[in-house]
Amino acid sequence: MKLKKLQQEFKAAIKNDAVPENLNPLRFKVYSQAYWIRMEESLEEDFPLLVEALGEDSFSELVEDFLIHMPSKFSSLSEVSKALPNFLSNKEWSKRYPYAADLARIEISELLSRQSRWIKPSDFTELSKFSQEELLKVVFYFQPSARLLRLDWSIDTNEFARSKKQKLFYLILKEKCGLKTHPLQEFEFKILEHLIQKDTLGSVLEKLETDAPLRLGESFRKWAEIGLFISYELKM
Amino acid sequence: MHTNHSKLKTGVGLRSPHLDQFLNSSPNNVSWVEVVAENYMEHEDHFQGVSIANLEQVRSHLPVILHGVSLSIASTDPIKASHMKRLKNLIDRIQPEWVSDHLCWTGVDGENLHDLLPLPFTREAIFHVVDRIKQVQDYLGQRILIENISSYLEFTESEITEWEFLKEVAERSDCHILLDVNNVYVNSINHGFDAQDYLEALSQDRIQQIHIAGHVERNGVLIDTHSTNVRKEVWDLYRESVRLFGPIPAMIERDADIPEWEELEKEVEMISRITTEESHEAEKVAARI
Ligand SMILES: [Fe+2]
Numbered sequence: 001m002k003l004k005k006l007q008q009e010f011k012a013a014i015k016n017d018a019v020p021e022n023l024n025p026l027r028f029k030v031y032s033q034a035y036w037i038r039m040e041e042s043l044e045e046d047f048p049l050l051v052e053a054l055g056e057d058s059f060s061e062l063v064e065d066f067l068i069h070m071p072s073k074f075s076s077l078s079e080v081s082k083a084l085p086n087f088l089s090n091k092e093w094s095k096r097y098p099y100a101a102d103l104a105r106i107e108i109s110e111l112l113s114r115q116s117r118w119i120k121p122s123d124f125t126e127l128s129k130f131s132q133e134e135l136l137k138v139v140f141y142f143q144p145s146a147r148l149l150r151l152d153w154s155i156d157t158n159e160f161a162r163s164k165k166q167k168l169f170y171l172i173l174k175e176k177c178g179l180k181t182h183p184l185q186e187f188e189f190k191i192l193e194h195l196i197q198k199d200t201l202g203s204v205l206e207k208l209e210t211d212a213p214l215r216l217g218e219s220f221r222k223w224a225e226i227g228l229f230i231s232y233e234l235k236m
Numbered sequence: 237m238h239t240n241h242s243k244l245k246t247g248v249g250l251r252s253p254h255l256d257q258f259l260n261s262s263p264n265n266v267s268w269v270e271v272v273a274e275n276y277m278e279h280e281d282h283f284q285g286v287s288i289a290n291l292e293q294v295r296s297h298l299p300v301i302l303h304g305v306s307l308s309i310a311s312t313d314p315i316k317a318s319h320m321k322r323l324k325n326l327i328d329r330i331q332p333e334w335v336s337d338h339l340c341w342t343g344v345d346g347e348n349l350h351d352l353l354p355l356p357f358t359r360e361a362i363f364h365v366v367d368r369i370k371q372v373q374d375y376l377g378q379r380i381l382i383e384n385i386s387s388y389l390e391f392t393e394s395e396i397t398e399w400e401f402l403k404e405v406a407e408r409s410d411c412h413i414l415l416d417v418n419n420v421y422v423n424s425i426n427h428g429f430d431a432q433d434y435l436e437a438l439s440q441d442r443i444q445q446i447h448i449a450g451h452v453e454r455n456g457v458l459i460d461t462h463s464t465n466v467r468k469e470v471w472d473l474y475r476e477s478v479r480l481f482g483p484i485p486a487m488i489e490r491d492a493d494i495p496e497w498e499e500l501e502k503e504v505e506m507i508s509r510i511t512t513e514e515s516h517e518a519e520k521v522a523a524r525i
Pocket residue numbers: 383416447489
């Protein structure tokens with residue numbers, strides 16, 4: 001099929017900065033240059049701190065490397081951005097900028113959280129009347145903006161090079177007054193990580209092999225206060 | 237739920253900086269808005285985003301048209317089932333007046349270059365595109381609109397003109413045309429043809445919507461940037477399209493260097509003015525006959 005071959009050659013030429021046969025080189029450049037500019041501008045917009053940390057030149061290099069190894073298979077550019085943090089965890093980039101993957105993770109999580117809708121939490125007073133046995137069968141529904149972050153770096157945004165290796169856990173949440181980042185204990189993170197997947201509290205505790213409900217009371221009160229859960233359901 | 241299409245006069249491509257003007261009321265002269273479908277398809281099945289909630293609010297008082305940018309109707313890849321499903325979900329949710337996308341391809345072999353890429357105007361491409369438009373229309377259960385794109389190069393493989401290609405694709409697939417008069421003008425300069433020939437070749441009953449936008453010149457090539465005011469030549473071509481096809485829902489597309497609403501509103505008013513002037517002109521001619 002001629003059309004398929006033409007499209008494959010056109011695409012390859014855009015990415016390799018070459019010119020397909022029979023095409024006007026100056027006119028073809030309009031397409032190839034626009035491709036790289038468009039992709040870089042879109043990523044720059046979603047990761048302003050990463051651009052600051054790496055500097056313009058390294059960031060351009062990153063974009064090129066990223067798109068060569070992980071070309072976009074997505075419908076929209078914002079989905080391309082979601083794949084960048086994992087790419088930064090690869091050997092070469094994590095060696096050059098060990099904190100960069102975490103920084104990108106923070107930026108994309110905040111962005112997605114900000115784009116999510118805030119939903120008024122329903123009434124939880126009934127929940128307090130549940131027996132211990134019933135509570136273990138409850139599934140919680142989270143605010144769409146809730147994002148859980150497990151980081152290996154404590155990032156110093158004033159001086160990125162001074163970022164320190166440190167295990168940190170966060171919950172990013174859009175609250176009525178705006179976006180907030182809440183530090184979490186490791187056990188809280190682990191519980192939320194499962195609850196957000198709609199596991200019942202009982203099965204989460206089983207998976208974590210802990211009988212920690214005593215310690216959980218305080219955490220759940222805190223989460224209810226910030227409106228993390230919008231509703232719940234008793235799974236029989 | 238749908239508006240009588242004759243009530244759709246002048247519209248605008250709704251972009252986030254102007255959202256406030258549209259959330260609770262509609263500015264003068266705007267009787268519908270067009271939005272980029274993909275901007276609202278991201279949250280997949282959940283539709284939990286802020287943007288979709290805003291769009292629903294706008295939709296509660298104003299007709300909405302969904303305009304796609306990544307259907308890639310001319311790609312030689314299979315049509316993406318996931319994309320179609322998400323588009324259909326959005327249609328069910330928003331109940332747009334109609335849905336459109338571009339007569340182009342955006343990628344191949346599973347990759348997306350996020351650009352509206354040109355086609356060779358060949359018989360092979362016609363049959364290929366027609367078959368795919370039919371698939372999309374069958375799946376969505378409605379006719380779609382396809383838009384002519386701006387292009388910066390021509391393929392030696394082309395066997396017919398762009399307008400012959402567009403016309404034949406629309407007729408064979410029984411779809412409508414979203415005529416972008418700026419793209420016609422840009423291509424007429426870039427490829428050296430008469431824009432009038434392009435318009436005259438199309439039939440009125442196929443054209444359901446018109447796009448008007450600004451372009452810039454770089455190194456002797458006109459680039460469709462949607463970043464500037466509409467040029468006089470493009471206004472003239474719009475006027476010509478009203479003469480030829482009568483009043484058709486027309487709108488301004490502005491995607492970069494977006495000005496304050498008051499500034500953009502002047503261009504929306506310009507569409508209304510030209511449409512009214514030419515319609516009166518047509519009435520006068522009709523009265524004389
Ligand atoms: Fe357009």
